Every structure is written in C-alpha cells, then in structure tokens.
Amino acid sequence: MMSQLGCVTVDPHTLETVYSGQDLSPEEEVQYATHPLVAQDLLKSIPRMESIAWMIAHQFQPLPAEWDTGDREMAETRRGAQILRAAIIFDGFLRKRHSRVDAALFLTRRIAGLDPKIIEALLELEPRSRALAPGPWELADLHTDMVLQQEVRTTEGV
Numbered sequence: 305m306m307s308q309l310g311c312v313t314v315d316p317h318t319l320e321t322v323y324s325g326q327d328l329s330p331e332e333e334v335q336y337a338t339h340p341l342v343a344q345d346l347l348k349s350i351p352r353m354e355s356i357a358w359m360i361a362h363q364f365q366p367l368p369a370e371w372d373t374g375d376r377e378m379a380e381t382r383r384g385a386q387i388l389r390a391a392i393i394f395d396g397f398l399r400k401r402h403s404r405v406d407a408a409l410f411l412t413r414r415i416a417g418l419d420p421k422i423i424e425a426l427l428e429l430e431p432r433s434r435a436l437a438p439g440p441w442e443l444a445d446l447h448t449d450m451v452l453q454q455e456v457r458t459t460e461g462v
Contacts, residue, residue, distance in 0.1 A: 307360050307388055310342030320455075325399035340364060359384040363392060366415065387422055390415060394426045 311319055318332045328336060344361035347353045355377065362385040390411055397407035408423050440459075 306343060306347065306356065307363055307392070308339070308343075309346060309360070310339030310344075313342050314339050323399065325396070325401065337364060355381040355384070359388055363388045365389070383419070386415075386418065390418060390422050391426065 314335055315332075318328065318335055321328055321332060322336060340361050340363050344357040347357035347360065350357075358381055362382075365385075366389075393411060393415070394404075394407045397410060398404065402410075404427055408427055411418055411423055411426075412420075446456075
C-alpha cells in the first residue's frame with residue numbers, strides 16, 4: 305500500500321502521464337524512478353518498517369534469480385520486492401489497455417526467475433466489475449471494491 309508513497313515528490317503531470325499509460329519523456333522517467341527511494345527514506349527509520357522500505361526501494365530493480373535463501377527474513381523481503389515489481393509491471397500493461405494474458409506473458413518472458421505462483425496470483429485477482437453508468441457520482445456512493453475507469457476529480461477540477 306505504501307509503494308507509491310514517494311510519488312508525493314513527483315510532478316502531477318508526470319503522474320498523470322504514468323497512470324494514463326502513456327510513455328514518459330527521459331526527464332520524466334528519471335523523476336518517476338526516484339520515488340521509491342523517497343519512500344524508503346520516509347519509512348526506513350520507522351520501527352519494523354525496514355523490510356517494507358527495502359521492498360519499496362527495490363520495486364523497479366531486477367533481483368537475481370538465484371537468491372541466498374539462508375536468511376529467511378531477507379528471502380521473504382526479496383520475494384516481497386519481486387511481487388511488488390511484478391504487480392507494478394502487470395498493472396502498467398493493463399493501463400496501456402493490454403490484456404491480462406499479454407501482461408502475464410510479458411512477465412514470464414522478461415523477469416528471470418519470477419515465481420510462476422506470482423503470475424498465477426495476478427491472473428486470479430480478477431477485479432470485480434459492476435457495470436455502472438458513468439458519473440458524476442457522489443463520494444458517498446463510491447465503494448472500496450469499485451474499479452474506476454477514469455480519474456476522480458472534484459467539481460472544481462482538483
């Protein structure tokens with residue numbers, strides 16, 4: 305839930321570009337790529353959040369296929385970073401209007417050593433879809449299980 309915490313430092317236009325599935329300029333890519341380290345800095349000094357901070361900091365980084373599993377806690381932390389990376393890539397594919405199967409195939413081909421159980425879990429997490437009329441909606445009518453098809457904005461455009 306905190307993997308995007310560092311986005312508070314990213315230009316809103318850059319975030320809109322990312323979340324709309326568009327390609328970033330090289331400058332925007334550099335800016336966006338720094339947000340995991342910002343989140344790590346915010347979280348690492350909080351007791352018992354060190355491993356979460358590490359996972360977030362490594363969410364864009366490929367991890368070696370062969371891990372030292374002797375340290376159980378570090379193995380679980382690395383697995384968490386791998387799950388986070390896979391979920392972010394998977395979600396990015398969906399935002400670009402690719403199918404869930406195409407996203408899973410990309411993950412299989414491009415992330416060496418990715419546990420197939422992670423891909424299976426991503427495919428099984430089919431968002432519940434209730435076909436509802438397009439907004440405007442009142443805030444009180446929104447529920448946590450809804451998947452929104454467009455940005456949420458106030459009547460003032462914020």
